[in-house]
Amino acid sequence: MAAQHxxxxxxxxxxxTPGETILDVARSHAxxxxxxxxxxDTMPTGACRICVVDVRGARNLLPACVTPAAADMIVQTESPxxxxxxxxILQLLLSSGNHNCAVRGSDGQDWTSFQLAVHNDDGSSxxxxxxxxxxxxxxxxxxxxxxxxxxxxEIAYPMETVNPFIVRDFSRCxxxxxxxxxCNEIQVNNAIHVGYRGAKAKIIAAGDRPLKDxxxxxxxxxxQACPVGALVEKDARYKVRPWTERKVRTTCSYCGVGCxxxxxxxxxxxxxxxxxxxxxxxxxxxxxxxxxxxDFIHAPQRLTVPLIxxxxxxxxxxxxxxxxxxxxxxxxxxxxxxPDSIGVLTSARITNEENYIANKFAxxxxxxxxxxxxxxx
Amino acid sequence: MTTTIGDIEDAEVILVTGSNxxxxxxxxxxxxxxxxxxxxxxxxxVDPRRIKLAQFAHLWLxxxxxxxxxxxxxxxxxxxxxDLYDRDFVESRTEGFEEMKKMVEKFxxxxxxxxxxxxxxxxxxxxxxxxxxxxxSILYCMGITQHTHGTDNVxxxxxxxxxxxxxxxxxxxxNPLRGQNNVQGxxxxxGLPNVYSGYQAVSDLAIAKKMEEAWGVKDLPTKPGLTVTxxxxxxxxxxxxxxxxxxxxxxxxxxxxxxxxxxxxxxxFLVVQDIFLTExxxxxxxxxxxxxxxxxDGTFSNTERxxxxxxxxVDPPGQAKxxxxxxxxxxxxxxxxxxxxxxxxxxxxxxRVTPSYSxxxxxxxxxxxxxxxxxxxxxxxxPILHREQFTRGKGLFHAIDYTPxxxxxxxxxxxxxxxxxxxxxxxxxxxxxxxxxxxxxxxECFVEISPRDAALYELNDGEAVEIASxxxxxxxxxxxxxxxxxxxVFIPFHFAKAAANRLTNAQLDPxxxxxxxxxxxxxxxxxx
Ligand code: SF4
Ligand code: SF4
Ligand code: SF4
Ligand code: FES
Numbered sequence: 001m002a003a004q005h006x007x008x009x010x011x012x013x014x015x016x017t018p019g020e021t022i023l024d025v026a027r028s029h030a031x032x033x034x035x036x037x038x039x040x041d042t043m044p045t046g047a048c049r050i051c052v053v054d055v056r057g058a059r060n061l062l063p064a065c066v067t068p069a070a071a072d073m074i075v076q077t078e079s080p081x082x083x084x085x086x087x088x089i090l091q092l093l094l095s096s097g098n099h100n101c102a103v104r105g106s107d108g109q110d111w112t113s114f115q116l117a118v119h120n121d122d123g124s125s126x127x128x129x130x131x132x133x134x135x136x137x138x139x140x141x142x143x144x145x146x147x148x149x150x151x152x153x154e155i156a157y158p159m160e161t162v163n164p165f166i167v168r169d170f171s172r173c174x175x176x177x178x179x180x181x182x183c184n185e186i187q188v189n190n191a192i193h194v195g196y197r198g199a200k201a202k203i204i205a206a207g208d209r210p211l212k213d214x215x216x217x218x219x220x221x222x223x224q225a226c227p228v229g230a231l232v233e234k235d236a237r238y239k240v241r242p243w244t245e246r247k248v249r250t251t252c253s254y255c256g257v258g259c260x261x262x263x264x265x266x267x268x269x270x271x272x273x274x275x276x277x278x279x280x281x282x283x284x285x286x287x288x289x290x291x292x293x294x295d296f297i298h299a300p301q302r303l304t305v306p307l308i309x310x311x312x313x314x315x316x317x318x319x320x321x322x323x324x325x326x327x328x329x330x331x332x333x334x335x336x337x338x339p340d341s342i343g344v345l346t347s348a349r350i351t352n353e354e355n356y357i358a359n360k361f362a363x364x365x366x367x368x369x370x371x372x373x374x375x376x377x
Numbered sequence: 378m379t380t381t382i383g384d385i386e387d388a389e390v391i392l393v394t395g396s397n398x399x400x401x402x403x404x405x406x407x408x409x410x411x412x413x414x415x416x417x418x419x420x421x422x423v424d425p426r427r428i429k430l431a432q433f434a435h436l437w438l439x440x441x442x443x444x445x446x447x448x449x450x451x452x453x454x455x456x457x458x459x460d461l462y463d464r465d466f467v468e469s470r471t472e473g474f475e476e477m478k479k480m481v482e483k484f485x486x487x488x489x490x491x492x493x494x495x496x497x498x499x500x501x502x503x504x505x506x507x508x509x510x511x512x513x514s515i516l517y518c519m520g521i522t523q524h525t526h527g528t529d530n531v532x533x534x535x536x537x538x539x540x541x542x543x544x545x546x547x548x549x550x551x552n553p554l555r556g557q558n559n560v561q562g563x564x565x566x567x568g569l570p571n572v573y574s575g576y577q578a579v580s581d582l583a584i585a586k587k588m589e590e591a592w593g594v595k596d597l598p599t600k601p602g603l604t605v606t607x608x609x610x611x612x613x614x615x616x617x618x619x620x621x622x623x624x625x626x627x628x629x630x631x632x633x634x635x636x637x638x639x640x641x642x643x644x645x646f647l648v649v650q651d652i653f654l655t656e657x658x659x660x661x662x663x664x665x666x667x668x669x670x671x672x673x674d675g676t677f678s679n680t681e682r683x684x685x686x687x688x689x690x691v692d693p694p695g696q697a698k699x700x701x702x703x704x705x706x707x708x709x710x711x712x713x714x715x716x717x718x719x720x721x722x723x724x725x726x727x728x729r730v731t732p733s734y735s736x737x738x739x740x741x742x743x744x745x746x747x748x749x750x751x752x753x754x755x756x757x758x759x760p761i762l763h764r765e766q767f768t769r770g771k772g773l774f775h776a777i778d779y780t781p782x783x784x785x786x787x788x789x790x791x792x793x794x795x796x797x798x799x800x801x802x803x804x805x806x807x808x809x810x811x812x813x814x815x816x817x818x819x820x821e822c823f824v825e826i827s828p829r830d831a832a833l834y835e836l837n838d839g840e841a842v843e844i845a846s847x848x849x850x851x852x853x854x855x856x857x858x859x860x861x862x863x864x865x866v867f868i869p870f871h872f873a874k875a876a877a878n879r880l881t882n883a884q885l886d887p888x889x890x891x892x893x894x895x896x897x898x899x900x901x902x903x904x905x
Contacts, residue, residue, distance in 0.1 A: 163814075164813060164814025164815075164817045164818070165814050185411070185414075185415070186407065186411075187407050187410075188407055188410035188411055188414050188433075217399075217403070217800060218814075218818070219403060219404075234814075248688050248689070248690035249686075249688060250670065250671070250686070250687045250688045250690065251558070251670075251677050251679075251685045251686065251687045252558065253558050253669070253670035253671075253677075253687075253808075254557075254558055254803050254808075255401060255402055255403075255555075255556065255557065255558060255803070256402065256554060256555030256556060256557060256558060256559075256560060256561060256679055256680035257382065257402050257403075257404045257405045257679060257680060258558065258677060258678075258679025258680070258681075258683060258685055258746070259404050260685065263671055263690040263691075265690050265691055268691050268692055269691060270671055270690060270691060279744070279745060280383065280683070280745050280746070281381070281382045281383065281404075281679065281681065281683060281746075282404050285404045285407060286404065287403030287404055287800070288403075288800060288801060288815070288818075289403075289800075289801070289802075289803055289809060289815070290404075292812060292814055292815070293803070293808065293809050293812045293815055294671075294812070295811045295812040295813070296652075296653075296669070296807070296808040296809070296811035296812070297669050297671045297672075297691065298691075298694075299653075299811040301653055301654070301811070302652055302653065302666075302669075302694045302695075302697070303651065303652060303653060303654060303658075303664065303665075303666035303667070303694075303695075303697065304666055304694045304695020304696060304697060305666060305695055305696050306663065306664065306665050306666060306696075307654075307661075307663070307664040308662070308663055308664075309661065309662045309663070314664065319696060319698075319706075322663055322665060323703075323706050323707055323710055324710060325663055326621075326648050326663050326665075326707050326710075327707050327710035327711045328710075329619065329645075329646045329662070330619060330621070330646070330648075330707070330711065331711050331712075333618045333619045333645060333646060337618050339598065340598075340602070340603075341616065341617060341618040341619065342617070342618065342619045342620070342621070343602075343603060343608045343611075343612075343617050343619070343620045343621070344620075344621045344622075344623070345605055345608075345620065345621070345622040345623060345625050345627070346563055346568040346623050346624075346625075347559075347563060347568075347623045347624030347625050347700075348555075348556075348557035348558065348559050348560040348562075348563045348568075348625075349557060349558065349559060349624040349625070349670075350559065350563075350623060350624050350667075350675075350700045351559065351562070351673060351675030351676055351677060351687065351700075351701075351720065352559065352562040352565065352566050352675065352676045352677065352678060352684070352724070352727065353675045353676065353701055353720040353723040353724055353727065354623075354675065354699070354700040354701045354704070355559070355562055355563045355565075355566035355567070355568045356566040356567065356574055356723060356726075356727040356731075357700075357701040357704050357705065357715070357723060358566075358568060358623060358700075358704060359566055359567030359568060359573065359574060360592060360708075360715070361704045361707070361708050361715075362602075363567075363573070363579075363588070363597055363598065364588075364592045364594045364597065364708075364713060365707075365708045365711055365713045365715075367596065367597070367598055368598055368602055369570050369571070369579050369598050369600065369601055369602030370570060370602035370603045370608065370617070371567070371568060371569070371570060371602060372568065372569060372570050372602075372603070372604050372605040372608070373560070373563040373564075373568040373569075373605070373625065374605060374625045374627060374630055
């Protein structure tokens with residue numbers, strides 16, 4: 001057996017595989033190191049530094065998401081220096097935009113004027129649209145900090161609301177770059193990048209155009225990757241809150257990739273869709289149809305009662321009447337013209353169970369093999 | 378697919394043909410793009426349109442419509458004559474090499490260039506690249522199958538992969554991409570005229586006997602039935618009297634729609650079971666309201682043969698029912714009792730009679746789906762097919778000659794038309810067109826035309842035109858785009874109001890019975 005590689009985290013010894021980062025090792029042993037910019041399956045950027053840890057012998061704190069694990073390394077993940085550094089980062093982030101979750105005002109007086117300014121920018125009197133579902137808010141709570149240590153910075157760019165699917169709220173962007181990585185490295189749509197370096201930094205599409213006029217294909221990968229309220233589904237904004245919804249895992253009903261998705265349900269309605277992370281075959285990714293094309297479920301045009309044609313017109317009918325009629329007509333045609341005078345078109349849209357039943361229905365009940373579906377078409 | 382979606386990232390070379398992957402299988406396409414952008418894979422794209430993937434391609438061969446057998450034979454010609462093929466694989470695992478070799482002899486790159494328009498040097502480069510890889514994956518879709526010689530195209534792709542030994546290993550394979558969510562499952566479950574679930578032949582008497590016992594019936598029919606593309610003309614001739622259509626809208630998706638519409642009107646009795654009053658349902662005698670996927674429990678099988686759960690999230694509107702429940706009710710009323718408590722009970726029954734699904738149960742696929750074949754409850758599933766051997770034992774090479782597409786352009790109809798999909802809509806649009814945002818992205822039908830053809834016919838971007846074929850005509854707006862190749866226009870088929878299938882040719886592939894959606898001859902004129 002090859003010699004085991006070992007390192008020490010918070011006083012305990014753990015094995016690791018060369019190539020793993022400190023973060024990888026910690027996570028695989030259920031040690032929680034907070035991250036903001038880190039995005040699985042992409043090249044780490046080390047942009048946010050919230051993941052810094054104390055490595056004995058190192059001159060500075062080191063970001064766990066980019067620092068490779070090494071033999072005999074001794075790491076502290078929550079030392080006083082680490083906590084101080086994280087608090088500072090969080091305070092800077094919180095003061096850099098419209099982060100009007102309650103935490104922001106927990107230790108100050110000008111909460112009201114700040115809220116009013118944010119409400120003005122938002123065009124809404126509600127707290128942040130992702131209140132309760134925000135990594136920054138989580139961390140502010142965990143490390144008990146607010147944004148008031150530093151003066152709020154000017155909001156440099158107005159909100160972009162001109163496309164049908166995604167609201168880009170630059171006032172809440174923390175420049176973590178996850179959206180850029182999601183777009184370029186996960187979906188490889190190459191639609192957005194970091195523009196205007198320095199204080200003016202902004203995530204832009206080519207030529208700083210709105211997404212709708214760019215290469216963006218509205219897959220929403222960036223929305224799912226954004227840790228804060230800077231990218232939010234337009235239809236779900238303010239309407240869907242984590243404590244009012246229920247998530248049901250299912251499979252997309254559009255193409256044959258079979259992406260795994262969560263339907264977010266509120267009052268018996270699907271109000272949002274998100275990809276199921278870390279599960280095959282899509283690992284959280286979806287496309288525009290899967291993520292945003294769910295309105296048909298509750299469309300007013302849905303059929304709700306059986307219809308029977310009478311004198312060239314449809315009239316509504318009860319199930320019993322409609323089913324009796326179908327059974328009687330099919331039975332009659334089978335009797336007088338033989339089973340092969342009837343055909344069944346089953347469907348690439350319905351379930352396996354239903355296709356199986358259609359196959360049994362055609363063969364065992366109608367006694368014909370005239371069954372097909374439209375996949376050829 | 379013979380391999381998995383994730384496996385695509387392991388390929389050294391990926392050959393994509395007849396698949397506009399980024400628009401039709403977007404999440405799968407990310408693996409192709411990641412392989413190229415970050416893992417050093419090389420992409421060979423063979424497609425007449427400058428689709429998005431062309432930006433990622435190392436070699437883009439732009440073949441004339443309907444000439445796929447020719448470029449494939451040409452690649453094999455180069456690979457054999459330069460001795461680049463996998464001799465071990467060919468000798469140990471295949472048959473029919475000599476006949477195939479003889480057939481491709483005449484397909485020199487120069488000869489192929491005359492037919493396909495692909496420069497001889499590019500063809501040879503593609504052949505060397507594909508053959509030289511340790512593992513090369515082929516992805517294809519309707520652009521290969523929807524031709525009068527679609528079966529030949531598919532066999533030719535298999536020839537190429539076998540010749541180079543790119544079968545039965547990660548990053549290899551010949552991978553058809555399924556267009557609709559559960560095409561795989563509809564086929565697996567016996568939604569085909571010649572087989573029961575699990576591809577068990579209806580003409581096999583032992584199978585018939587087994588099903589008779591399982592279902593408690595006598596005299597199951599053993600003669601294969603009609604395909605959808607045969608049912609339509611039979612309806613027209615009056616031989617088919619009744620049709621029961623579930624969740625399909627052939628009145629937008631059928632080829633030569635005018636004829637299909639006539640045919641359905643000839644039926645004595647038409648039942649349509651769907652979630653919307655589709656164009657097809659409008660013609661029905663009885664329309665039955667079904668649940669959508671968000672209201673159902675069950676399973677779908679994706680393009681990589683992975684059986685995955687769907688779960689009920691919301692209540693159905695009004696009185697809509699499960700499709701299975703409706704069918705069971707009709708069956709029971711026809712004197713054949715069919716009753717189930719749940720979709721899981723149906724699944725357990727189908728697993729018993731379907732060997733490839735026998736080891737799968739709802740319990741096993743709670744978190745991640747399983748790939749069939751999965752014959753026993755202990756079996757881990759089969760992500761990669763044909764690892765040790767092909768289903769029939771040895772892989773068979775087919776010697777296939779090139780034949781031109783059924784319809785050619787002429788003075789009257791000087792342009793080729795090819796049809797397909799766009800990212801923002803799905804199939805006949807009954808679902809996607811209920812989302813305003815998707816309509817905002819692509820509101821209506823369009824004709825994509827090259828700048829050169831637009832200039833030639835003096836048509837401007839956005840202008841309304843009439844497009845006519847030998848079978849019908851529609852109206853749409855011009856979209857001048859460098860995606861189009863000169864001489865060929867493209868129309869998406871989603872739109873019922875300007876259904877591209879009023880134009881397309883119903884000529885069928887003799888084996889698969891798939892119509893030639895991808896090639897027909899049209900003319901354009903400014904709309905009056
Ligand atoms: S929606 Fe998709 S394509 Fe558009 S910017 Fe976000 S990740 Fe990129
Ligand atoms: S938009 Fe969101 S994901 Fe993108 S940089 Fe800003 S905070 Fe990060
Ligand atoms: S989300 Fe998009 S890619 Fe995934 S299954 Fe649905 S339609 Fe296909
Ligand atoms: S998570 Fe490590 S630097 Fe951002």
